[in-house]
Amino acid sequence: MRADTDYRDSHVLIIKPGCDSSVARGSLPFPLRYAGPVDSPLALPRPQTPGPRILLVDDDPGVLKGLRGLLSDEGFSPMEARSTAEAVRLLDAPGPPLALMLLDLRMPGETGLELLARLPRPLPVPVVVLSGEASPAEAVQALKLGATDFVEKPPSPERLLTALRNALALSELREEQQRLQEELARPGHLVGDSAAMESLRRLIARVAPSDTAILITGETGTGKERVARALHLASGRKGRLVAVNCAAIPATLLESELFGHERGAFSGATARRLGRIEQAHGGTLFLDELGDMPLELQAKLLRVLETKEVERLGGGLPVTVNVRVLAATHRDLALAVREGRFRQDLYFRLNVLPLALPPLRERPEDILPLARAFAAELAGANVPLVLAPGAEEALRAWPWPGNVRELRNFIERQNLLRGDGPLTLAPESLAGPAPLTAESPSRLVLGQKSYREHVDDFERTLIKAALKEGGSIAGAARLLQVDRGNLHRRLKALGIPAA
Structure with missing residues (x-):
């Protein structure tokens, strides 16, 4: 002081x-x-x-x-x-x-x-x-x-x-x-001092009261769900925020999960079940990873947005719903539209108010406030956060490919290792696998390995980094945007331990 x-x-x-x-x-x-x-x-x-x-x-x-x-x-x-x-x-x-x-x-x-x-x-x-x-x-x-x-x-x-x-x-x-x-514990709170975060907070305050659908885009780990919670809290809607991760639910089950079903609609449907859309009546429906939604369900979602009505599987009359829809994705939906993987009409319907979250590497001034907030959350208010010489520079220089989620995981790891002392961040704490970048031709030793061997080496490094960041095969599959079964087969082919 x-x-x-x-x-x-x-x-x-x-x-x-x-x-x-x-x-x-x-x-x-x-x-x-x-x-x-x-x-x-x-x-x-x-x-x-x-x-x-x-x-x-x-x-x-x-x-x-x-x-x-x-x-x-x-x-x-x-x-x-x-x-x-x-x-x-x-x-x-x-x-x-x-x-x-x-x-x-x-x-x-x-x-x-x-x-x-x-x-x-x-x-x-x-x-x-x-x-x-x-x-x-x-x-x-x-x-x-x-x-x-x-x-x-x-x-x-x-x-x-x-x-x-x-x-x-x-x-x-x-x-x-x-x-x-x-x-940090308050739902929807957005930590950060950068101009990008200040602009985002102002935009949220401006558009939250509207019922217009909003598309939130950004890399994995940038905090898209937290933005959705902030929008819901600032909207004044009295109903719940109901979140659905479209990538985490098998396509065969996603329709029933979203739209609900009547008794006898399919084998095993022993009772009526309200879908997530109806559960969000009076509140907000948050569709995370919307880019993974099958095309046939995209058409049904578009109808809900246009008519404010939902039809349960096996049902007759549509049910009127008052729902504000927020969607998020880390994918390039404009590219998906051009490639025929996403409906253009749904994209235009959702992209009226786009909110783009910048990656953490593009707002380094937010790293220390986030680190302090995570330290207070994970270690407690009585444990001081100590930055060793060079730590601030190292934190700012690190590319944070996993964004805010990676930073939180890093603080959590340091807290678990600290013992009874303060939570100390040192430059060497960030030591680990170097960020994956395209290797320059001058560093490659050509002629000693085949093309296939070079590709396998890079794939092996990529998968190992994804396993470390994702924490599991399922997490790695999400980061790499591949099917978990295919990833299992590549692990076996490349000789990478599954655990």
Whole structure:
């Protein structure tokens, strides 16, 4: 935290228990006046308006007086309490949250260590331990109970101010991580500071209230479903958001899944079943990977969009539905139309309001905000995210072929490996298979392998990378846009282990 940070909205609780029995009552056991320059990195700000409230808890009036003088000089607004019970009462009092606790381990009656142990978890404020008599074991125990620092008495003013500054910085960090965690957990929230994301958020706000169908395009892992959720939340529609992954449902079952069926419509149809379109009545239907929908179903979907009616399999009369349709694909639907794999009339019907999500490599300024948000989500608000030297540059330089999903997987992997310490990102953490690119002719050694062997080598590398990114054969098949059975056969032919 810089010395020019404004703490006027912060509130600090300092509980300085127990007096040193060797010190006479009314005297201060350590000097507290800090004579350093105002622009010293140790000097805390001196705002004209009342600064952060600091609660000083001590049974020694002399210690309270000394702390009050130092902290008043440094721009704080000290408060006082002379017991842990009074400190707890002030902790629970209504008002802005407190930001810091300075806790002596030796208090008459209830000790500081006992108070620290009975405070709720996570601790309501960062805790700095202050004591002149505590044993090393007690100090270690206090740190295990959540204290962020230990200051021995008598402390120098510089040491005390540094501890305060670090604790305030930790408090702000935790608040920011909590905010990011809450924002990320909120459905539909879109993290990112880039101009592309700002433009996308503005466009979502503008088009969400409309009932017009929207086509969301972008590479795999860019967050198309999250955009669909944002559109639904901003639309004001009171019904559900019903999502269907057209690529994950076999073509033979997709029609019944979407349109529903009547009893006896086909073998095994023992009861009426409402399809996803009817389930989304009053809300939004999200068709993910629409480019994988069979042509015959595309015609039925077009009819629903045009008539607002759906016919169940085996049914008679159509059912009127009030549904807003959002569709997403990573495929080039315009190319699919030219090749006869996608209906032109459905493409035009859906492409009235196209939303294109740029890949993560084209918006590197979003990488760190996303990494912080994922770290807060996966590791918790109390675990700081630490960037080792060179990590930010490495994160920005990495091509992220799996986009936001790959970044989240990377943060999750680092969190699983971190142990009990902070979540640290280092440049070497990104080491792995190099991104697949077309190898230049100058790097190929021609004449030593046949054309088929070169092709097999590249295919082997491609499939291994897809298996690593997709996490399974099914995931790799989706990334490579191939049939899972065909991929199984290629694994066997190329000698690649299936697991």
